[in-house]
Amino acid sequence: MNRALRRVSLICLVLFVALLINVNYVQGFQASSLANEPGNGRTISATLQFQRGSIVTADQKVVAYSKMNKNFGEYQRHYPFGKMYAPVTGYNTLFSQTGIEGAANKDLAGTDPALEVHNLIDLISGKQKKGATVELTVNSAAQQAAWNALRASGRESGVVAINPQTGAILALASYPTFDPNLLATLDGNKLNSNDKRLLRDPAHPLINNAISTTFPPGSTFKIVTSSTAFATGKVADQNTPVFAPTRLTLPGTTTQLINDNGSACNNGGNPTGNGKVPLIFAFTVSCNTVFGALGEKLSASALQAQASKYNFNNPNLTLAPGMRVATSNFPLYKDPAQRAGAAIGQESDTVTPLQEAMLSAAMANTGVPMKPSLIQKVTAPDLSAVQTATPATLSTPVTPTQAAHLQAMMTNVVQSPDGTAHATAGTQVTGGITIAGKTGTAQNGINNSGLDDAVFTCYAPTTQPQIAVGVVVKGGGFGADAAAPIAVQIIKAYLASQGKG
Amino acid sequence: MSAITTPGGHPLGADAGAGQGSQPVAAPMPRGRRRTELLMLIFVVGVVMLAYANVGLGLNGKIPAGMFEYGLAFAVLVGAAHVAVRWLAPYADPLLLPLAALLNGLGIVMIYRLQEAGRGGNPGVQISTMSSSTTLFQVFYTTIGMAAFVAVLAFIRQPRTLQRYTYTLGAIGLVLVALPAVLPSSISEVPGTLAKIQISVGGFTVQPEEFAKLALAVFFAGYLVAKRDVLALAGRHVLGIDLPRARDLGPVLIAWGVSLVVLIFESDIGTSALFFGLFVVMMYVATQRSSWLIIGFLLFIFGSFVASQLFAHVHDRVVVWLDPFKYVHTTGFQLSQGLYGLGFGGVLGRGLGQGQPYLTPLVQSDFITTAFGEELGLAGMMALLLIYGLIVQRGLRAAIAVRDPFSKLLAGGLAFVVALQVFVIVGGVTRLIPLTGITTPFLSQGGSSLIASWMGIALLMRISDTARRPAPQPIQDEGMTQVVRAG
Numbered sequence: 010m011n012r013a014l015r016r017v018s019l020i021c022l023v024l025f026v027a028l029l030i031n032v033n034y035v036q037g038f039q040a041s042s043l044a045n046e047p048g049n050g051r052t053i054s055a056t057l058q059f060q061r062g063s064i065v066t067a068d069q070k071v072v073a074y075s076k077m078n079k080n081f082g083e084y085q086r087h088y089p090f091g092k093m094y095a096p097v098t099g100y101n102t103l104f105s106q107t108g109i110e111g112a113a114n115k116d117l118a119g120t121d122p123a124l125e126v127h128n129l130i131d132l133i134s135g136k137q138k139k140g141a142t143v144e145l146t147v148n149s150a151a152q153q154a155a156w157n158a159l160r161a162s163g164r165e166s167g168v169v170a171i172n173p174q175t176g177a178i179l180a181l182a183s184y185p186t187f188d189p190n191l192l193a194t195l196d197g198n199k200l201n202s203n204d205k206r207l208l209r210d211p212a213h214p215l216i217n218n219a220i221s222t223t224f225p226p227g228s229t230f231k232i233v234t235s236s237t238a239f240a241t242g243k244v245a246d247q248n249t250p251v252f253a254p255t256r257l258t259l260p261g262t263t264t265q266l267i268n269d270n271g272s273a274c275n276n277g278g279n280p281t282g283n284g285k286v287p288l289i290f291a292f293t294v295s296c297n298t299v300f301g302a303l304g305e306k307l308s309a310s311a312l313q314a315q316a317s318k319y320n321f322n323n324p325n326l327t328l329a330p331g332m333r334v335a336t337s338n339f340p341l342y343k344d345p346a347q348r349a350g351a352a353i354g355q356e357s358d359t360v361t362p363l364q365e366a367m368l369s370a371a372m373a374n375t376g377v378p379m380k381p382s383l384i385q386k387v388t389a390p391d392l393s394a395v396q397t398a399t400p401a402t403l404s405t406p407v408t409p410t411q412a413a414h415l416q417a418m419m420t421n422v423v424q425s426p427d428g429t430a431h432a433t434a435g436t437q438v439t440g441g442i443t444i445a446g447k448t449g450t451a452q453n454g455i456n457n458s459g460l461d462d463a464v465f466t467c468y469a470p471t472t473q474p475q476i477a478v479g480v481v482v483k484g485g486g487f488g489a490d491a492a493a494p495i496a497v498q499i500i501k502a503y504l505a506s507q508g509k510g
Numbered sequence: 511m512s513a514i515t516t517p518g519g520h521p522l523g524a525d526a527g528a529g530q531g532s533q534p535v536a537a538p539m540p541r542g543r544r545r546t547e548l549l550m551l552i553f554v555v556g557v558v559m560l561a562y563a564n565v566g567l568g569l570n571g572k573i574p575a576g577m578f579e580y581g582l583a584f585a586v587l588v589g590a591a592h593v594a595v596r597w598l599a600p601y602a603d604p605l606l607l608p609l610a611a612l613l614n615g616l617g618i619v620m621i622y623r624l625q626e627a628g629r630g631g632n633p634g635v636q637i638s639t640m641s642s643s644t645t646l647f648q649v650f651y652t653t654i655g656m657a658a659f660v661a662v663l664a665f666i667r668q669p670r671t672l673q674r675y676t677y678t679l680g681a682i683g684l685v686l687v688a689l690p691a692v693l694p695s696s697i698s699e700v701p702g703t704l705a706k707i708q709i710s711v712g713g714f715t716v717q718p719e720e721f722a723k724l725a726l727a728v729f730f731a732g733y734l735v736a737k738r739d740v741l742a743l744a745g746r747h748v749l750g751i752d753l754p755r756a757r758d759l760g761p762v763l764i765a766w767g768v769s770l771v772v773l774i775f776e777s778d779i780g781t782s783a784l785f786f787g788l789f790v791v792m793m794y795v796a797t798q799r800s801s802w803l804i805i806g807f808l809l810f811i812f813g814s815f816v817a818s819q820l821f822a823h824v825h826d827r828v829v830v831w832l833d834p835f836k837y838v839h840t841t842g843f844q845l846s847q848g849l850y851g852l853g854f855g856g857v858l859g860r861g862l863g864q865g866q867p868y869l870t871p872l873v874q875s876d877f878i879t880t881a882f883g884e885e886l887g888l889a890g891m892m893a894l895l896l897i898y899g900l901i902v903q904r905g906l907r908a909a910i911a912v913r914d915p916f917s918k919l920l921a922g923g924l925a926f927v928v929a930l931q932v933f934v935i936v937g938g939v940t941r942l943i944p945l946t947g948i949t950t951p952f953l954s955q956g957g958s959s960l961i962a963s964w965m966g967i968a969l970l971m972r973i974s975d976t977a978r979r980p981a982p983q984p985i986q987d988e989g990m991t992q993v994v995r996a997g
Contacts, residue, residue, distance in 0.1 A: 011910050013794055013795040014909050014910050017795060025895060029895055032892065033892075035853065036887065036888035037857060044854070048839070052850075082633060
């Protein structure tokens with residue numbers, strides 16, 4: 010039996026060698042990939058052992074910071090402004106991060122390769138490891154005004170303000186939203202119950218309406234339609250007379266497109282509704298029939314290509330790495346009847362409030378849309394900059410001359426006494442700030458029975474623009490009434506803060 | 511392993527089976543080496559005490575309150591076992607007791623560490639399946655285990671005496687295995703699992719399979735010694751292997767069937783594999799026919815495959831094994847947490863009391879080696895595996911050294927089952943093989959496994975004592991008194 014017993018000891022040897030090799034593999038080679046598995050609680054609590062970097066606004070207001078919680082012996086995240094910055098910062102829970110907390114997680118947690126030299130120096134000098142500080146492009150005055158205005162509206166809404174020259178986001182607010190402090194708790198059970206409550210809330214507070222929800226653009230899409238007309242040479246400039254019927258029968262259907270209240274598009278020279286009006290007049294009073302007819306005349310591909318240059322149909326836009334923006338849609342409308350509707354922002358057209366802001370920002374920047382960004386600078390704990398944002402252009406949809414035509418048209422919408430936004434955004438309410446913009450009132454529901462969504466896109470001042478704003482208020486009614494005042498408040502607050510600085 | 515020598519290097523009589531053991535032993539009589547054992551045991555107590563102090567320092571920077579009492583209790587227990595060995599088995603292997611005591615002591619330390627997590631202001635989360643007296647219970651079980659160890663040595667003075675009870679122990683073993691299957695789930699089911707492997711009455715829980723393992727090892731040894739000539743008869747010769755005759759396949763098929771029944775009715779894959787593996791390997795040792803190993807292995811693979819197709823809980827284990835992180839929130843949670851712990855420990859470990867082993871469910875039983883891996887690192891994990899490897903090696907050495915075929919088979923079986931059990935559970939928690947829940951010998955929390963493991967060590971020591979005990983000196987002169995050497 011001894012021969013067999015020696016073979017058995019060989020078998021045992023093989024079993025133990027297999028175990029030894031395997032533990033060497035798991036603990037030696039696999040250790041780092043195990044540490045990076047999402048849901049690895051040990052890695053999470055290891056990251057709670059040191060101070061996560063702060064998130065600050067462009068004017069150095071701290072909107073997220075970590076402080077030692079003595080009860081847990083771990084660093085806890087605090088959001089001093091509560092709901093105001095939630096759509097920007099997102100949250101940082103034990104298990105996941107969203108918003109900037111997620112996009113800049115590696116910088117904030119100090120695990121980014123660019124920070125490794127700093128970490129090494131800290132290790133040698135015995136200093137405690139700390140995450141990098143992330144500086145936002147957001148201006149605290151603009152953000153405060155944006156949040157106050159949305160909260161006052163009390164409706165599902167989103168707003169974004171952009172610096173037209175750089176694409177830097179100056180304000181980004183959403184309503185309803187959540188208090189990220191609820192999800193920053195170190196108590197796992199409390200976190201679970203808070204999370205469940207937010208997920209179950211019928212108002213969907215976790216959804217960021219500024220970049221993750223799309224709405225119908227309504228008449229604000231007439232900016233893109235006009236820009237296509239200029240770019241394709243179908244219309245020479247803003248004063249070119251265009252066909253302005255009172256009723257427009259859509260080709261192949263009996264459907265008739267009408268203007269607001271069914272009125273004629275009459276600048277005084279078109280009382281019968283069979284003649285022509287200058288394009289700028291049709292834009293100022295927002296004649297649907299003019300732009301519907303224009304949409305029919307433009308080719309489907311030209312219209313879509315132009316929309317895409319303004320970032321429609323782009324599923325890859327991010328404000329920071331991984332912080333995705335919902336796609337604003339403008340499909341290829343081969344049917345001229347559909348295209349007529351789409352040209353005035355109906356049919357399947359959708360936009361995010363960010364997209365609305367980008368439209369005006371492009372016009373304010375001589376027709377060049379800039380890539381929007383939310384992070385200005387990442388600063389290592391020793392105050393050296395790890396990375397700084399550089400502005401990037403998205404495309405050139407129109408020439409500067411054509412942009413000037415559109416600027417004139419948008420200026421008229423607010424500054425001309427018959428403009429749709431004159432009453433709510435004119436200089437008499439802005440304290441002399443000249444705004445240029447376009448209103449939109451998107452009809453909703455079956456036979457348009459639902460409450461209209463109010464949309465407004467604008468920039469200011471009309472000369473040397475500094476800020477562009479896009480607002481959507483769901484069920485708000487007229488764009489000029491519900492959306493424009495929100496933009497006005499943000500513009501006033503921002504320009505006032507810049508005047509001081 | 512070409513020459514058999516005593517630990518001191520003295521040649522020992524070769525085994526009886528080879529027919530060359532008739533040469534008179536000219537070398538000096540083998541020493542008992544009890545002093546070596548004592549020195550090793552002092553070392554073991556020292557290591558365990560240091561580990562215990564380390565836990566306190568790691569948890570809250572203080573030496574644990576009960577350190578002196580626990581240390582004294584452990585030293586007294588180990589010392590008592592040593593004295594008993596000096597008296598009852600003076601020629602027994604000197605390493606088996608210290609190795610088992612080291613594992614047992616480290617197990618208590620780890621259970622104390624896990625019990626203390628989140629209690630009394632210590633970092634971490636309390637383990638809901640442990641109470642503040644779990645460690646005390648484990649010390650209590652250790653006491654019973656060591657008492658059982660001494661009792662086995664005291665009552666079984668010759669391993670061959672067990673042979674008389676072959677079928678009695680076989681019947682007892684089968685009853686112990688089958689009992690949980692026929693009892694209602696409320697008594698036999700391990701809470702939170704499907705496994706029906708225990709008898710839980712009035713707060714006390716016994717896992718009969720742990721004792722069944724010993725009884726069946728004795729049964730297999732007795733049965734196979736009696737039948738080995740028949741089983742070794744060669745049938746057809748295929749591909750260089752002598753296949754057994756078809757009618758001799760009966761016993762192996764019965765063992766296979768019983769192990770499948772355990773698997774199906776008790777949902778206990780690990781124990782099933784353990785029993786079947788034990789039987790097949792003992793059959794191989796008894797008959798020297800490697801065809802039994804191959805037939806057994808193929809039957810096992812086939813049975814496992816069919817079971818994984820038929821039973822959802824077996825299938826789940828395989829699926830989780832292939833990609834535990836995909837199921838990290840459901841069926842793969844425990845395995846993933848164990849692996850995270852191992853990775854977190856890395857090469858040198860977090861240090862006792864400084865990891866987060868409490869995040870792994872049931873870490874104090876099946877997954878206790880991952881707690882060691884996390885806090886003592888790859889280094890500590892390899893040390894543990896080497897300790898087990900040494901126990902197996904000492905057991906197999908006793909098997910080879912002993913002359914009596916029954917003792918030889920029994921020692922071989924007992925040593926192999928330790929190796930197989932460690933392989934199944936450590937391989938399971940480190941994702942080498944699909945996870946099957948069985949206890950880790952000497953380390954896991956729980957009385958049955960600990961007591962049965964100590965009884966197994968006692969049997970191995972009894973066999974090694976028999977193997978190394980010098981033959982009585984022939985009386986040369988009637989006028990002389992026979993000298994009996996002590997220790």
